[in-house]
Amino acid sequence: MKKYILSLDQGTTSSRAIVFDNNGLPVSTAQKEFRQFYPKPGWVEHSPEEIWSTQAGVAMEAIAKAGIESRNIQSIGITNQRETTLVWDRTTGKPVYKAIVWQDRRTADFCDKLKKDGYAKKILEKTGLIIDAYFSATKVRWILDNVPGAREKANKGILAFGTVDSWLVWNLTKGKLHITDVSNASRTMLFNIHTLNWDSELLKIFNIPQSILPEVRSSSEIYGNTQGHFATAIPVAGIAGDQQAALFGQMCIEPGMVKNTYGTGCFLMMNIGNEPVRSKSRLLTTVGWKIGNRTDYALEGSIFIGGAVVQWLRDSLGVIKKSSDVEKLAAKVADSDGVYFVPAFAGLGAPYWNQHARGTITGLTRGSTAAHIARAALDSIAYQTLEVLLAMKKDSGIDVRELRVDGGATVNSNLLQFQSDILQAKVVRPKITETTALGAAYLAGLATGYWSGLEEIKKQWQIDRTFSPSIPEKATKTLIKGWHKAVKAAESWAAQ
Numbered sequence: 038m039k040k041y042i043l044s045l046d047q048g049t050t051s052s053r054a055i056v057f058d059n060n061g062l063p064v065s066t067a068q069k070e071f072r073q074f075y076p077k078p079g080w081v082e083h084s085p086e087e088i089w090s091t092q093a094g095v096a097m098e099a100i101a102k103a104g105i106e107s108r109n110i111q112s113i114g115i116t117n118q119r120e121t122t123l124v125w126d127r128t129t130g131k132p133v134y135k136a137i138v139w140q141d142r143r144t145a146d147f148c149d150k151l152k153k154d155g156y157a158k159k160i161l162e163k164t165g166l167i168i169d170a171y172f173s174a175t176k177v178r179w180i181l182d183n184v185p186g187a188r189e190k191a192n193k194g195i196l197a198f199g200t201v202d203s204w205l206v207w208n209l210t211k212g213k214l215h216i217t218d219v220s221n222a223s224r225t226m227l228f229n230i231h232t233l234n235w236d237s238e239l240l241k242i243f244n245i246p247q248s249i250l251p252e253v254r255s256s257s258e259i260y261g262n263t264q265g266h267f268a269t270a271i272p273v274a275g276i277a278g279d280q281q282a283a284l285f286g287q288m289c290i291e292p293g294m295v296k297n298t299y300g301t302g303c304f305l306m307m308n309i310g311n312e313p314v315r316s317k318s319r320l321l322t323t324v325g326w327k328i329g330n331r332t333d334y335a336l337e338g339s340i341f342i343g344g345a346v347v348q349w350l351r352d353s354l355g356v357i358k359k360s361s362d363v364e365k366l367a368a369k370v371a372d373s374d375g376v377y378f379v380p381a382f383a384g385l386g387a388p389y390w391n392q393h394a395r396g397t398i399t400g401l402t403r404g405s406t407a408a409h410i411a412r413a414a415l416d417s418i419a420y421q422t423l424e425v426l427l428a429m430k431k432d433s434g435i436d437v438r439e440l441r442v443d444g445g446a447t448v449n450s451n452l453l454q455f456q457s458d459i460l461q462a463k464v465v466r467p468k469i470t471e472t473t474a475l476g477a478a479y480l481a482g483l484a485t486g487y488w489s490g491l492e493e494i495k496k497q498w499q500i501d502r503t504f505s506p507s508i509p510e511k512a513t514k515t516l517i518k519g520w521h522k523a524v525k526a527a528e529s530w531a532a533q
Contacts, residue, residue: 165322275480338425
């Protein structure tokens with residue numbers, strides 16, 4: 038009987054499931070978008086029930102589309118939007134509040150207070166993270182403090198906290214497993230990346246009881262079997278946060294290798310080997326994955342608004358009807374004609390970490406058109422990527438000559454060409470751009486012997502197209518100077 042791996046890819050705007058074969062090729066895909074809730078400015082929420090129902094639905098659909106049955110699935114790998122925070126009742130399995138999404142800024146003032154109280158250095162040393170509303174710890178605390186009766190229940194051990202991976206595993210196993218993996222744990226701001234344990238001092242700072250936390254496991258092992266959702270029990274055997282999964286799916290398994298995932302946000306990660314490096318450039322140090330006894334670490338730079346800027350052009354500005362139209366619109370002009378778009382809708386991520394900055398368009402003239410704004414929007418993704426890569430080079434001492442790319446926006450060849458121009462480096466698009474889901478599949482398949490080891494997987498990675506710089510370095514310097522001026526404008530707008 039032919040066997041396959043089912044990868045569950047739970048993202049910020051949709052739930053996906055992909056069935057992969059032994060060659061690492063997708064056999065079928067199913068995807069379903071779910072609602073985004075914005076109850077107040079800066080607040081972003083999801084329905085936990087909808088996350089689960091869409092994910093369970095697409096899992097069944099992907100199996101059906103592949104023309105196979107659940108007994109053909111050898112194991113399940115899970116990858117997920119990471120810092121998004123869920124708290125639910127262990128006895129009923131019901132959430133006590135909506136999922137607070139990684140983009141949510143409601144705890145920004147509390148983060149400022151933590152910095153003022155002198156906790157920044159300690160938290161950075163233990164977690165590799167910069168204090169920001171982005172991470173889970175302040176979101177958990179907010180739920181415990183603002184949902185009536187939540188803190189009391191948490192203290193009694195009735196509540197469970199988890200990132201989305203924990204929520205999916207809990208539901209897949211009908212409450213038998215409350216776990217997470219090291220990569221997701223390292224994004225909570227409660228996890229010590231040196232000891233690979235929850236940190237009691239951090240729990241005290243955030244006033245979070247240990248009893249609500251999931252058990253931390255490696256990224257590739259058989260955690261347990263599904264209960265009742267499929268006709269046969271299927272081992273759940275791989276978990277990694279979406280960016281770590283993409284790094285693994287891109288086979289960036291040697292120190293110095295870098296990938297960028299162009300999704301709702303953009304996330305650059307550089308493999309730094311089995312020792313954490315503390316960033317001097319305000320990047321994050323995070324756990325990449327743990328396989329067996331080996332833990333790999335990564336430097337990460339987060340760009341909050343990447344592909345989401347295209348959604349904004351579609352939904353808020355109305356200059357395009359569907360996201361794929363942006364390339365055509367932007368291609369109507371040779372360049373942005375001096376227009377710069379800093380999409381700081383949710384603040385600026387690395388290396389600025391200015392949570393109060395707001396979106397700004399500069400350089401507009403009477404001749405500026407929707408095409409110039411669309412072009413500037415796409416260019417902004419490339420500029421933000423450049424900023425992070427320069428910081429990585431500074432921290433690691435490694436000159437980045439190649440950037441491996443994946444995610445939805447990589448279909449846009451104009452964007453990738455501009456990216457190569459601005460970086461003055463090669464940009465490599467693999468044949469399989471579903472690298473996030475593929476990474477989760479690889480982790481699950483390694484744990485269950487579906488693939489013999491990393492050498493077999495490495496051979497599967499293939500290039501679709503390589504983009505090389507097409508403009509001289511001197512010209513890029515002028516463009517980059519204009520971008521820095523635009524960023525200053527976005528920051529000065531938010532100055533207190």
